[in-house]
Amino acid sequence: MSSEVEALGYIGLEVSDLVAWRVFAEEELGLQWVPRDDGTIDLRTDQYATRIRLHVGPRDDLAYAGWEVKDGAALSALAARLERAGVTVDRADAAVAADRRVHSLIRFTDPEGNAHEAFFGPLQKTNDPFVSPAGARFKTGRQGLGHLVLACRQKATMMEFFTETLGFRLSDHINTEVVPGRPIEISFLRCNGRHHSLALAPVPIPKKIVHLMVEVTTIDDVGRALDRCMKGGRHLTFTLGRHSNDEMLSFYPLTPSGFDVEYGWGGLEVDDESWHVLTHDTNSAWGHIYQRPPKPAKLESVA
Ligand SMILES: [Fe+2]
Known part of the structure; x- marks a missing residue:
């Protein structure tokens, strides 16, 4: 079966200790640490504005996985396919899409309640190139x-x-x-x-x-x-x-x-x-x- 889903685009994590995460992500893994005004953190591995988003919270677990599709038609087709299978699809508004730094997204859950998102149009930061603090380059x-x-x-x-x-x-x-x-x-x-x-x-x-x-x-x-x-x-x-x-x-x-x-x-x-x-x-x-x-x-x- 063909799929509209083309890649794991981003994930969100809920983490309790940002100080410890900064040492781990930046110094040890060589990810780029970009604080946002709302207290969350974007971790970058390439030209995407965000690849791993850290939200402060007690769960210390996955918050959501974001799956990339090609374009708006693919996103609509995926939403329709999910709904035909009986899955509830939330078509997120522009504010949510902007928060995720994508053009548009939908949200749904899998049978075990994990939160998933599918999106197209990820923001590219060509004027603010990815720089690894450790000189690492990531295959994306x-x-x-x-x-x-x-x-x-x-x-x-x-x-x-x-x-x-x-x-x-x-x-x-x-x-x-x-x-x-x-x-x-x-x-x-x-x-x-x-x-x-x-x-x-x-x-x-x-x-x-x-x-x-x-x-x-x-x-x-x-x-x-x-x-x-x-x-x-x-x-x-x-x-x-x-x-x-x-x-x-x-x-x-x-x-x-x-x-x-x-x-x-x-x-x-x-x-x-x-x-x-x-x-x-x-x-x-x-x-x-x-x-x-x-x-x-x-x-x-x-x-
Ligand atoms: Fe693995």
């Missing part, structure tokens, strides 16, 4: 921001929604124990040449987001980010490794919000004409050793 373009992994409880229902209703294509499955002793099947879905823009992982965690992946253009950019994270004492949930399916060479620093970022290079580009769905029984060709995150400090009991 037609492949979008990167990829998002969502935790899910009813995976079959979620798969049906994203493939049948939104038109994502299945790249492969991994049947594995990402965490020892817990076998699961993770499914990887694409909407452009990037091997996956979305993965669905049936993992019993309290958060909606498992991780967000950003890809840099050289292996040295991964190495230098790894150095910065280690120097900063950042916990790595998975050590440096190479994934079995998309061949991404990456490591997973733990964000101040308790979920991971995957920071990678060398991801596979899929050719729709020749690709066959594959099955893997290991998450990684090497590396990606799981390291249990440190437990938060116990709260002092109050008499």
Whole structure:
């Protein structure tokens, strides 16, 4: 099935500790930190005005995912397709679109209540070029921001929604124990040449987001980010490794919000004409050793 969705355009995160996030995002990941008048933060990775938006709040989780379509006709077609499938679509007004720094957007939720947006016309800051404070360059373009992994409880229902209703294509499955002793099947879905823009992982965690992946253009950019994270004492949930399916060479620093970022290079580009769905029984060709995150400090009991 063809899809109007062409890329993961942006995501919004609700985070409780902006000070810690600034150190992580700017100093360690090399993202550009752009404060807004309303107290939110735009994190940039390229010429887009925003790619990751930080909103201050207690949830420390995904707030919304923004999917890019080509133009107004594609957005209307997607809205109609969602409504035919019984999904409630909110056509956001101009103020909301301006806030998201796009021309127009619609909002809807998936079967597990995750908030999604679809948009066209992202604002480009050609007069204010992206500058990484760490000199990193990010691979975006037609492949979008990167990829998002969502935790899910009813995976079959979620798969049906994203493939049948939104038109994502299945790249492969991994049947594995990402965490020892817990076998699961993770499914990887694409909407452009990037091997996956979305993965669905049936993992019993309290958060909606498992991780967000950003890809840099050289292996040295991964190495230098790894150095910065280690120097900063950042916990790595998975050590440096190479994934079995998309061949991404990456490591997973733990964000101040308790979920991971995957920071990678060398991801596979899929050719729709020749690709066959594959099955893997290991998450990684090497590396990606799981390291249990440190437990938060116990709260002092109050008499
Ligand atoms: Fe990933």
